Amino acid sequence: MIIAHLSDLHLGYRAFGHVEQGKNVREVDVARAFHQAIQKILEIGPAAVLVAGDVFDRPEPPHSALVALAQGLQSLREALPDTPVLMAAGARDTPAGPADPGPLGAFDTLGGVEAVTATTRSVHYSQLDLNVVLVPHRSTIQEPGPVVMPNPDARWNLVVGYGSVDAEGSALLDLESRDWDYVALGHEHFRREVVTGVHYAGAIERVGATPWEAAAEEKGFLTCDLESGQVDFHPIHGRPVVSLEPIPFEPDRPERLRERVREVLVEVPGGIEEKIVRIRIQGLPPGRLDLLNGVLPEYRRRALHLEVQLDDEPSGPLSRENMTAKRLASRLAERLAEEGDNFEALVELVRNCLPGKQV
Ligand SMILES: [Mn+2]
Incomplete structure (x- = not known):
């Protein structure tokens, strides 16, 4: 049976x-x-x-x-x-x-x-x-x-x-x-x-x-x-999700960041079209997100969702609350830099970041 x-x-x-x-x-x-x-x-x-x-x-x-x-x-x-x-x-x-x-x-x-x-x-x-x-x-x-x-x-x-x-x-x-x-x-x-x-x-x-x-x-x-x-x-078979390898930010060559972001996105097998994609950048201060201006909108149109996550250098384990706060701050900083985001979408973003959303 x-x-x-x-x-x-x-x-x-x-x-x-x-x-x-x-x-x-x-x-x-x-x-x-x-x-x-x-x-x-x-x-x-x-x-x-x-x-x-x-x-x-x-x-x-x-x-x-x-x-x-x-x-x-x-x-x-x-x-x-x-x-x-x-x-x-x-x-x-x-x-x-x-x-x-x-x-x-x-x-x-x-x-x-x-x-x-x-x-x-x-x-x-x-x-x-x-x-x-x-x-x-x-x-x-x-x-x-x-x-x-x-x-x-x-x-x-x-x-x-x-x-x-x-x-x-x-x-x-x-x-x-x-x-x-x-x-x-x-x-x-x-x-x-x-x-x-x-x-x-x-x-x-x-x-x-x-x-x-x-x-x-x-x-x-x-x-x-x-x-x-x-x-x-x-x-x-659900919607494909792509998690890309982290890109280290090079402070002495800031202009290199845009190139690297383009490179990793172009290299995704089968393209990023209609996928959920995360790109991670290590060591980029949130205040320098302007370095990505002009690069992301094109890829955002092609992917269903493109998330940019700013990772600090590895620095010991974080508590669950810190992880949540960090993720929230990084996503808000990134999304608020965009145009055309409505209030409802931001509320949803915050809700999605809160602990307990995993289950
Ligand atoms: Mn569940």
Whole structure:
């Protein structure tokens, strides 16, 4: 019996302020990645589909995100009417008010769909001889923590949970992995096997504030053949992200900087067209960003997003807060030097830099 495991869809994610035909380009990318995943799942035909949180990018997602999820569920129901879809809300789709059912609440009403936001729920499918325990984010942060027990009468026992787990047990979710045939986790955006049978599937697109950190990692989802324990990764092709090698600023030859920036951008294999690109410059004081005047607009038009990051010389580890402040300052300094940026785009930039945007 094969099950599919997705997480961190972040439907409704928006970034970079690029709008085409009234839609944020990155939101369209994320919806496309989700529909790509659905198409692959239809080909695989799993017995159950598990979605481990952060289905939406925020507790009040745009209507377009609700439509994207509804379309995906409808495709699954049509082609695989006997395949249940089980979703547990993550931090991103958990509303602040404890009585608020959240956006997933609407989908919990559909036949063949379980979508939990508040409390842990155990669902038994006798035809599949399958028991699934859903552990949404909220249930893991309340006292007492969730009681997550396998059903001894079921042949297969699965968990769909959102949060951090680790081998030492200092985690939100306390599990004995031997009790379970598969544990499907969400929250971490990088794919990872925690221990045998306990997996983070990772996000399906590079949705964090720093997408270049995921530039080299393929995104996608997992399937597990419960009989053999075989886990397979199914890649999804999202928008390319390019992280370029840092360029050292030479104070005695400042004019050289423009040439070097042009060189590294021209050398990107396949060009920078429509990609998300980060260029890093080491040792350039923010006040000297004028050295790049006239160089960037051309490349900014060609890339979906071109980010210039100013790196200091390596100087020991920075705290998370310092990193955030540094990133924010560097991005603001750079963007404010541009013309035509609107207030909304700047607010989004600040929000994207704040800690917690990674998850
Ligand atoms: Mn997430």
